[in-house]
Amino acid sequence: MDGLRRRNFLKLSAVVTAALAGEGLTGWLRRLRAAAPPFPGGEDPDPPNETVARLIHDCVGDRQIKRGHVVLDMPDLAEDGRIVPVEINSDLPVAGDDYVKAVYLFVDFNPDPLVAAYHFTPANGPVAVTTRIKMRRTSWIRAIVESSTGEVWADYKKVETTLNGCG
């Protein structure tokens, strides 16, 4: 490579680097996110009953709830309704003011359907929540994630249970 071509090549790389840097990590992540939800959803849940619909509205308003970017991991069959393990993971990135603000966990047929709400800050990094909950009977479970930019993502799972854990 002679001196001139080498110089052009260096100039070109500088321009490309600058362009990438200009767009920034946030922009890059946003494009990556827009490309395709990496977690394809399973079966669609039954429509929420009136109480659950109202509670969801209280949490996220009229915003559209899209499926993706959240994985709700629970057993298909919970033998003991008093102790049902729950794991909620999200791949939503944390960059500057863009972070997961809240995670809501709903159990449709529980006396208190909104079992838990988790509020986070950028200090938490990417969100992963684990807990153990009670279930009254077989029910759809909804994990709804709200980002600081106002996007709402969800995952759903139907969990069968035989032993009533709520009374």
Added chain:
Amino acid sequence: MPEIGKAKIVIPARIAKGDVIHVQAIIQHPMDTGFFRDANANIIPPYFINNVVVAYGGTEVARFVWTSGVSRDPIVGFTLKADREAPLAVTWKDNKGGVYSTSVDIAFASS
């Protein structure tokens, strides 16, 4: 007899600066729903933790709102970006005014 309010925070043994760590916090609490009856058919009144606050270096980083739908001796796992050496404190509050708190020190492993 369980000791109500006895709590523990579990963090990884080795943490490097900047790691996103998984923190687990567990507390002994009956988490009574108010829907069950005791052996004499008296209703066991609701008695559960409804508020949890996580503070890192004195700054609130997360807050959880619970109902009695969380299991007895509630356990919660969450992420934290360990970007500085500071205490991590968790405070639980129940519906009868009980307040329980414990903390661990986030320290970085020397390499």
